[in-house]
Amino acid sequence: MKQLLKIFFNGIVKENPVLIMMIGLCPFLACSTTANDAIGMGIAATFVLTCSNVIISLIRKIIPHNIRIPVFIVVIATFTTVVDYLIKAYFPALSESLGVFIPLIVVNCIILARAEAFASKNNVFYSLIDGIGMGAGFFVAIVILGIIREFLGSGTIFGSKEMLQVPAVIMILPPGGFLAAGVVITVVKYIENKIVRRTKVLSNLPSACEGCKLKSQCIQEKIV
């Protein structure tokens, strides 16, 4: 159980595919102009990622090492087309806003990366959890960016009524995407660095500090 939770939260926090590992930036930027599109893209990518992880993990033992990449791509492309058909047939409204981006999932390198790095080496159940966790990480990241860009660029949140007098249109355009993504990633890196530094300091304390009353103060003031 602990192992499962670890795999799941690994995808959201420690190895967040977009914000920490910097993969899958293309759909992250392209589909985050409005929060609703971001949610749709997040769900679609999570679905494809989970399904492809499960299937690849199932067939991992019969795939010869040399042709693993083509096989992964075929599996991923199949699930992307499945999503495309299902959305068109059962969620026509969503397909209108997402239609252009669905084929993009094929080239979303998060999915290929997880297939290569995790699903081809672990059992089905772990791969399923990893797919959901990584998908959730992508979902959280893209929705945060979607909300920021939609609010600054069109002055709305989830398509509500306009809240800004003069929205900055550039935030919806590609340059705004890079700007917003840069800021979000900076914030995440800043927090990450703080945490990493703290744990590093704690594990590298000189033995003389043990039992010292001023220990916590030293760490706070970054003396050690």
Next chain:
Amino acid sequence: MNNTLRMVLVLVLVCIVSALSLSFLYVKTQPRIEENKILKEVKIKQELIPEAEKFVIKSLGDNLSVEQCYDKNAKLLGLIVNSYCQGYAGKIEYLVAVTTYTPISIKSVKILSHKETPGLGANVTKQKFLMQFVGKTGDKLWLKKEKTNGEIDSITGATITSRAITNSLREMLKNNKLEEFIEKLENKSVLSKPKGEHTTQTIQQQPQEFYSVE
């Protein structure tokens, strides 16, 4: 050799399974996808001209077709023009309700499909932009910033899309064939009944059979 054979076999097998499952899903979902498309079109047409139940389509050249809309009692309610233009990222298909007399003016506009950028060009489907066209005749359909007597405000950040639609609508209204068609309609005096027998069914039941081509 043995290894090569194995690679070929596995890849072929994976592809066959994938192709089979995809074709199965295609056969299952395709009718629904088509149906969704038709239902959407009918819904938009009914928004344009409420109470319209029968549509008689006539094609006027390659990118223009006119539909006469009749209510239950075969009374002519209005005309819907179906056309498309090249937007920023692809074809923009739209439906326009126009007056049944000359000079032709626009009653209302709806976008059927488009591939514009979400958040920018995709705003063409918003009422705020489309309401501007209501009641306008061809000579007023210019962007404000491009011609002094233009009356259309373009969408911020999506000038190309706005211009494409405005120009396309203007050209459509000035189209000789459309004018001829409408003049002929006027000359036919009070249009009592459309030619041919049309069955009156509700659209929701059988959308496909609802169309007849003149």
